[in-house]
Amino acid sequence: MNKEQMIGMLKDALTQGGRLSLASAKQEAYKYFRTYQDPAELEKTKDILVSITKQDVSSKLADKNEKLMELDANGKPTGRFIDRADAHNKNNLKYHQEVAGIILNQRGEMLIIKRSSEKKSYPSCWGLTAGHVEGNETSQTSVMYEVSEEINTPYKDYSFVRIMDPTENSRADNKCFVTPYVVASNVQPNFLSFQESEVSGFQWVSLPDFKNMVENKHGEHKVIFTNNAYYQSLISTLEKLMTLPNWYGALQESDYKTIHKHLGIETTLEEIKIFKRKEIIVEPHQETRQPPLPPRR
Numbered sequence: 001m002n003k004e005q006m007i008g009m010l011k012d013a014l015t016q017g018g019r020l021s022l023a024s025a026k027q028e029a030y031k032y033f034r035t036y037q038d039p040a041e042l043e044k045t046k047d048i049l050v051s052i053t054k055q056d057v058s059s060k061l062a063d064k065n066e067k068l069m070e071l072d073a074n075g076k077p078t079g080r081f082i083d084r085a086d087a088h089n090k091n092n093l094k095y096h097q098e099v100a101g102i103i104l105n106q107r108g109e110m111l112i113i114k115r116s117s118e119k120k121s122y123p124s125c126w127g128l129t130a131g132h133v134e135g136n137e138t139s140q141t142s143v144m145y146e147v148s149e150e151i152n153t154p155y156k157d158y159s160f161v162r163i164m165d166p167t168e169n170s171r172a173d174n175k176c177f178v179t180p181y182v183v184a185s186n187v188q189p190n191f192l193s194f195q196e197s198e199v200s201g202f203q204w205v206s207l208p209d210f211k212n213m214v215e216n217k218h219g220e221h222k223v224i225f226t227n228n229a230y231y232q233s234l235i236s237t238l239e240k241l242m243t244l245p246n247w248y249g250a251l252q253e254s255d256y257k258t259i260h261k262h263l264g265i266e267t268t269l270e271e272i273k274i275f276k277r278k279e280i281i282v283e284p285h286q287e288t289r290q291p292p293l294p295p296r297r
Helices: 003-017 021-035 043-062 139-149 208-213 231-240 248-253 256-264 267-278
Strands: 067-071 077-083 095-103 108-114 129-132 175-184 199-203
Touching: 021 248, 095 139, 095 231, 108 139, 108 208, 129 139, 139 175, 139 267, 175 231, 175 248, 199 208, 208 231, 231 256, 248 256
Parallel strands: 095 175
Antiparallel strands: 067 077, 067 095, 095 108, 095 129, 108 199
């Protein structure tokens, strides 16, 4: 496969897959050129991928009408699918499911993101990596896609460990139940890239600083966080997580059994299947080519 064929394959995957993670496509391209081509080609590949994204993917995603599973007031599925626009109709808000991907480093700091100024809701505000659960996706698959897309860093679904059951986090303009997950990462913000249409910056904050933001003591930061039961529960849960001996090591290993036991939450059958798959996967050598994430339908 030559460079033109490789770029063609990535372009097809990105445009046809819709929510396919750009990060995985980039990773695939980098591994290809690192393994088979001159490493100097990497910078050219980056430019090509950025161009492809701006021309073909951003507009496609902006126009895509997401289908969400409607929930009742208790967070149970009604069996009906609704358009995203209908879910956020201010005259008739509909309950739906969302996820939050909380990235933690070894110092116990959280990575928060600054939303793009182009966003229709909460432009230029700080928040967590989060998004909707689309169609019949599981929340664990959704959080993998959301985090991978927003910060252009590929993850596996078994990298994320749920720390709470779905909890209502409704506002005047949104009715939703959020399932929060955590994932380990020590990456520095200056090494991260992002979709300009989604994110404009990153910052590590301590848990006490995050708590101040939630309690409206955030200084110059404009934030999405609301001082409600969901965020108070989230802060308490994160504090409890960090009392677990070697909590970061457990998170790095996706040791969901230890983490769930410590937090006092039940593991779902779907989670057991996901983490069981992790146990039988032998990670390939870093120079071998890996397939990108499957298309998000």
